[in-house]
Amino acid sequence: MAHPAEHTAPATKRKRTREERKVLASTLAGTTIEWYDFFIYAQAAGLVLAPLFLAPVSKAAPGLATVISLATIGISFLFRPLGAIVAGRYGDKLGRKKMLVLTLVLMGVATALIGALPTYDDIGVTAPIVLIVLRIVQGFSAGGEWGGAALMSVEHAPEGRRGLFGAYPQVGVPVGLILATGVLWIMTTVTTPAQFQSWGWRVPFLFSVVLIVLGYAIRRAVEESPVFQEMLRRRRESSAPLRDLFKHNTKQVVLTALIFVANNAAGYLVIAYFISYGTGTLKLSRPSVLLAIVVGSLGWLVFTLYGGALSDRIGRVRTFQLGYALVFVWMIPLFLLIDTRNIWLFGLAVFVLTIGLGLSYGPMSAMYAELFPTAVRYSGVSIGYALGAILGGAFAPTIAELLVQNTGWAPSVGLYIMALCVISFAAVSAVKETKGNDLNA
Secondary structure: OOOOOHHHHHHHHOOOOHHHHHHHHHHHHHHHHHHHHHHHHHHHHHHHHHHHHHHHHHHHHHHHHHHHHHHHHHHHHHHHHHHHHHHHHHHHOHHHHHHHHHHHHHHHHHHHHOOOOOOOOHHOOHHHHHHHHHHHHHHHHHHHHHHHHHHHHOOOOOOHHHHHHHEEEEEEEEHHHHHHHHHHHHHHHOOOOHHHHHOOOOHHHHHHHHHHHHHHHHOOOOOOOOOHHHHHHOOOOOOOOOOOOHOOHHHHHHHHHHHHHHOOOHHHHHHHHHHHHHHHHHHOOOHHHHHHHHHHHHHHHHHHHHHHHHHHHOHHHHHHHHHHHHHHHHHHHHHHHOOOOOOHHHHHHHHHHHHHHHHHOOOOOHHHHHHHOOHHHHHHHHHHHHHHHHOOOOOOHHHHHHHHHHOOOOHHHHHHHHHHHHHHHHHHHHOOOOOOOOHHH
C-alpha cells in the first residue's frame, strides 16, 4: 500500500472536480441560509423583541426584559442535541443529503413564521409562547444541519485538503452573519425607528422564504457523499448508531464539545451581544454598529478559510491552539477599545477578535470528521457540536449582559471568555493529531 503522503501532495495541486465544486457550493449555501435564519433572531432579540413580545416586563423593568430576550436565544440551543440525535440517526442510515434538505426547510419555515407572528399587544401571552416554540424548531434544525454539511464537504475532499474543504460549511457562519446584519442595516437605514419597530424588523425574517427556495434547489443537485455510499455498499451501517456512539466514542464526544465551547461563546458576542451592548449601553448609532459587525464578519470569513487551509499544513491541533491563544490575549484589550465609544475602535476590536475566531473554527469540520468512524460519524460530530454550543454560546449573551449589569465593568465579560479559552485549549491539546486519518476506518 502506498504511504498516505504519496496521495497528499498531488491532491493539493489538482483541480477540483465538478462534483466537488457543487458540494462546496451546496454546503456553503445551506449553512449560510441556516445561520442567517438563526442569527436574524439573535440580533432581533437584542434590538426589538423585548418590547414587542415581553411588553409588560419591558415597561416595568427594561433591563430585565433585555436579559430575558437574550435568554430566548439560548433556549433553542437546549434542543440542538435533539436535532443532532435525530439527524445523526437518520443521516447515518439514510444519507447526509436527505437530512440536509429537511433541516433547511424546517429552519426556513420557522423563521418566516416568526416574521408573521402577532405581538403581545395583539394576542397577549400567546405571542411569546409561540415565539419560543418557533425558536425551539430553529434550534432543532440547527442541531441537525452542521454535522451533515461538515461531513458532506470533508468526505468529498482529497485527503490533503480536508481542512480547506471542511472550512466551507464553517464559512457559512460569517457569511450568514454578514447577510443577516446587512439586511438589518438596510432596514434600519431605510425606515424610521418607529417604522422599524412596527414592521421593518419583520422583513429580514420573511426574506428567509426566498433563501430557502434557493438553498433547496442547490442542495437537491448534490450527490450523496462517497464515504457514505461506500459504507452502504459494504453494509457497515449500525442498527443503533447512537448506542454504539456512546459505547465506543464517549471520549471523542466530550472532547468535541469542550473544544467548541470558547469559540462558540466568543462568536455569540459578535453575533448578538455587541450589537445590544453597542446600541443599548454605549448609545452608538444602530446602523454604525451593524456596519462594524459586517466588517468584523468579513474578517471571520477570511480567517476561517485560512484556518482550514493552515490546518492542512501544520495540523488541526496546532491551528486550534494558535486560534485560542489569540482570542485569550485579545479579550481585555477588546473591551477597553469598545468602551471608548469610538465606532472605528469598536470595529477594529471586533475585527481583530475574528482572527482567533477563524483559526479556532476553520479546522473544526475536518478534525471532528477525522475523530469518528463512518457508521457513527454524523451522530458523533452533530452531538458533540450541539453540546459544545449549549456550554458555550447558548447563554453567552445573557451571561455577558448580567456580568456588565452587576459589575459595571465590561472587561469582566473578557475574563469569562478567557476562562473558556483555557478549557477549550486544554481539550484540543488532549487530542492526538487527526490530520491524515483514514475516513473509511
